[in-house]
Amino acid sequence: MFRNQYDTDVTTWSPAGRLFQVEYAMEAVKQGSAAIGLRSKTHVVLACVNKANSELSSHQKKIFKVDDHIGVAIAGLTADGRVLSRYMRSECINYSFTYESPLPVGRLVVQLADKAQSSIRHYLGSDLGGMWLKIIFGAQLCKASLVKKKGFGSLKKGGSEQNWFLPKEVCVTLVPSRVGFCCLEMVWERVLTSVQLIKRVYGPRYCLDSGSCGQFSIQLRNCYLVGTGILWERGKRGLKDGFSFTFLGLFRGSLIGAILMVWRVHKFYWMLKIVLLDLSHLMLFVYSLCACCPFMFGFPPHEVLVTAWWVCTQRSWKRPYGVGLLVAGLDESGAHLYYNCPSGNYFEYQAFAIGSRSQAAKTYLERRFGTFQNSSREDLIKDALFAIRETLQGEKLKSSICTVTVLGVGEPFHILDQETVQGLINAFEMAGEEAPAADQGAAGEEGAAGEVGAAAEEGGATEEGGAATEEGAAPMDI
């Protein structure tokens, strides 16, 4: 694939109807070391090639046990794989807790695919991924001494409390997050559990249940803020009483948007968390909040602490996951093997291989897959080892460079230990190698991944279909 003008952003379509970022993500899968999976009616075997950075380091963990009845092998960005397997584990364990039953693997796979798809869709504004703003504004100067030492500014109060106006200037210091956090921690420790904040904000004439949405608008000088409020009850989402708004504002002709959450952290302090699209709107928000304060809380703030820090750019909804997952699972209807790709598609397979030099393994598996359905456990493992050997392209197959895992009826998912695997390898190699020897001749071209029979089985990875045929230069060449 060659670079083009439509491939910077995952939310940009090309005129041909392709999402290049997604296709590039699938390329990342191809760069990872090989992982293969195959299943019979009652057992599933996952195997992978262990890659280590150097002889001194340990190898990358590529197979994860998700539950007694589900395991996953990954290829591609292993960090993404680790995060996703953690997600899978937590889904399984939550289901088990509520229903005292294992989560059907087909449902887990769909949830994974939905997660991958949504990570392609969401995108948040600036390159830096947005900015978190924490503003604490307090009603009284209780902690003034502490605050002043740290050099935070305080608002000037003008006139009586009834006629409050926007300050001419707001002394606000942006501090690096670590410093700010120390102050915030101390305030956080005294969290009050009161439900009345909501009632106070909306007044006694509004009877809003938690979870309901309210709409309001606040008109301020030079700025018109419209928000929809979502109330939540105590304990939900880990937050105490408060509310959240999505702000869409027009200020001097420019549109600003932000997501805002307010809640009470202390008798005299409220915390605001804002995700802003743009740093340039920071000051506007501080102004507006100071102005909103009397309407919302009945009194103006006496001090404002602002800390801001850049959100780390690795946000799950910024880019597609760069990892392919082979999910092996057992449920009431038997053994299953699924492949989840970064595009958010998933397919069920009898046998499959992903990662670098996987084409060789696929060729081997294609020739033999007819027998898999009724294979015994041992034959299945044997086939897995042979398939792994294909990907090694001549390198000697040893138990130290591969990992084999088995899952079956009456057999929870587990990794076979090195001695067992080495024993099996030795046994197979003694028994003769006519089948694999013939394979090695045919294998060779793993580079042309778009080829033929394998592509048919890869089926609906439609983005790959067109792109893969034009190999040539590496994907990111300019």
Place this chain on the structure above:
Amino acid sequence: MQLMDSSHSNPMSLCSQADSQRTLYPYVTGTSVIGVKYKDGILMAADMGGSYGSTLRYKSVERMKPIGKHSLLGASGEISDFQEILHYLDELILYDNMWDDGNSLGPKEVHSYLTRVMYNRRNKFNPLWNSLVLGGVKNGQKYLGTVSMIGVHFEDNHVATGFGNHLARPILRDEWHEDLSFEDGVKLLEKCMRVLLYRDRSAVNKLQIAKITEEGVTISQPYSLKTFWGFSAFQNPTVGAEGSW
């Protein structure tokens, strides 16, 4: 909603409406439910009474309902809470069906889910005032369990709620055995229900028997048990009583 007025609402005002939202007492209640495992599945019996305190006010309350394809739920206690539980389960089954993937929630899963719901509510001091009996068959496996309003849950070959705990379970312990036939099972349940009818003041003589097997759920039409009141002690009951005139 315009928050335009700058009226100074008292920040420290406390209106405690939270309390009136909790369940404090039950109002319309159903009495015992009894369930037993038999050869083909589960048999459950419950009468159709809804008492309003000591008044036997409602006489056609169905206290057993099928849940999904594989389960049957019977409840004693507050009827409105039972209806709420049915609402939750309806949603649960709906989402389960929406997956449309050949998997379905069996009685064990529903029982576990109900346990979580009941226990959770109890922790918030806002219980669903019910004792539930959940029975079902899935893939040949029979399952019979119970959940109380505080989240106590277990499964067994025969269960009873309310007064049934005291009056029916001793009978079941003596006379239940593995692989009861349908007729024997019904006879056993009727025996327990008759005792309850005589001795439980909130029982009404109109009951239903429900059965669930691999094929599905059948809830019988309401019927009454025959009772006998012709004991000699009941003729002229006041003879010999002191102070009678």
